[in-house]
Amino acid sequence: MDPPIIIGGGFAGLSNAYFIQGSTLYEEHDKVGFPQHCTGLVSRRVIKILGSLAEETILGYYKRIVIKDLELKTLSILNVREGVYRVDRVKLENLLKEEAENRGSLIMMNKKILDINASSKETCISILDYYDHDVKKTCFNNRIIVIADGVTGFISRRFSKKRKDLYLGLQGFQEKGSYHIDPEEMIVFVDDRIFPGYFGWAIPVSERKMLIGGAWPLKYRDKRRLMKLFTRILMKKGVIKDEKIYNMFGGLINRDFDKTFHKPNIVLAGDAAGFVKPFTGGGLYTSLYQVLSIKNSLDRASEYTDFENLYIRHLRPIISQLYLQRKFTELTYKIGLERFVRNILRISDIFLGIEIDYDYYILPRSLNNI
Incomplete structure (x- = not known):
């Protein structure tokens, strides 16, 4: 399959762009690493x-x-x-952006995704360009969309379950x-x-x-x-x-792991999918695990069905751990x-x-x- 379309220029999105050469990433802000929110x-x-x-x-x-x-x-x-x-999270994300571009990925700043329409034949996205205030529609085949716009992102909230925790x-x-x-x-x-x-x-x-x-x-x-x-x-x-x-x-x-972290042609990544340690909320390692699973699955898949099967197989160990950690967290909070x-x-x-x-x-x- 072709490299993915990535929505969101935080750690999860930039890591995808860094490891998967030729990706296209859309970020609505004019710089990465802000607002700062992570202990690092x-x-x-x-x-x-x-x-x-x-x-x-x-x-x-x-x-x-x-x-x-x-x-x-x-x-x-x-x-x-x-x-x-x-680590200096702001510096790390800027280095990821720089090296992702050096590896051939395209990082598009000041671009907000307004809508996604995915089907078995093609996937289309509507993009608002903050520079010229113009909305454009782009369609493509054989590319997945990685939604990595965080907990409060407009797109991730649309495609994930209601967050309760x-x-x-x-x-x-x-x-x-x-x-x-x-x-x-x-x-x-x-x-x-x-x-x-x-x-x-x-x-x-x-x-x-x-x-x-x-x-x-x-x-x-x-x-x-x-x-x-x-x-x-x-x-x-x-x-x-x-x-x-x-x-x-x-x-x-x-802290509420989302079981619906993938849909046809769409993958939720990082905080958007609740791929964080439920006890502390830390998510850099779990995001990287997910990124490498996406990369390995794309490298071996010719179409989305192949990708989905490989991806789920790759993620099974970490998902088991997240569920185990979730149960542990619930127990400690109950006590x-x-x-x-x-x-x-x-x-x-x-x-x-x-x-x-x-x-x-x-x-x-x-x-x-x-």
């Missing part, structure tokens, strides 16, 4: 897959995740297999306080009094600065008040100097995240020792080398 934490797998592109953007490295309550009592220490890297992640920067935090540790705070699935984080990003954030269900009306409560507690405990967070950014997290950590994870830590894989809660052998 990735596993060693992501670094290996992207190679020098990712290595150029590394900002930090962490060996452990330390889980604490808001009294700063340590509940568990999770040693991360091969560590966690923090949306969270808002907010984060920003503040100077470190007097409380010592190891520069190779990320702190995750849990407190069921705020709500049963609450978690916040404090990540050292330099000798003097911390990245502070939290995640809340979108249905909560007082998310900023809860964020202020969280930062005020951290200030009183000496984790940060001031309760006011500056350079705040964030975005929606789609209460803080209670789960205190009563289950702590016991496991004492008797078994805990080493986690950043991409998979449980690492099956079939995925060990992916």
Whole structure:
């Protein structure tokens, strides 16, 4: 099959354009990487897959995740297999765009897709050009459309199910306080009094600065008040100097995996398909897994039916993992995240020792080398 048409110039869309030479990508904004919404934490797998592109953007490295309550009592220490890297997400996406174009993919900025009509014979898209305010219709055969316009994208919302489990992640920067935090540790705070699935984080990003954030269900009306409560507690405990967070950014997290991630001639990718870790909302590795599955399936398929069968077969291991993670997330939230950590994870830590894989809660052998 021919290279795909890609809608959306975020990480998932640009990764498709980078790995699948000759793709055509439409992005409605005039630049990539904005608005910034991601912490940029990735596993060693992501670094290996992207190679020098990712290595150029590394900002930090962490060996452990330390889980604490808001009294700063340590509940568990999770040693991360091969560590966690923090990358400059904006720089990474710009490098992906540049290299995708060097490889022969066409990146069309300021182009918004207004409509898609897909049939077994041909697929047509309506494109609004923000430069000349003109709407054009383009049709093609033997090309799939990869919809990667994110959680709130107009096209992805049309082709996916109604999203019920949306969270808002907010984060920003503040100077470190007097409380010592190891520069190779990320702190995750849990407190069921705020709500049963609450978690916040404090990540050292330099000798003097911390990245502070939290995640809340979108249905909560007082998310900023809860964020202020969280930062005020951290200030009183000496984790940060001031309760006011500056350079705040964030975005929606789609924790509801979409079973309808593919339709005739159409594939939903990345956040648009809910291809994220349900517990944290991180999706860079799962997006890359999906991108490589699309590429491998297109390379071997002559028509869409062949592609669909190959694609589903490629994705079966990661889909099983996402469902497993989803069930795990539902269980911990039902129990209460803080209670789960205190009563289950702590016991496991004492008797078994805990080493986690950043991409998979449980690492099956079939995925060990992916």
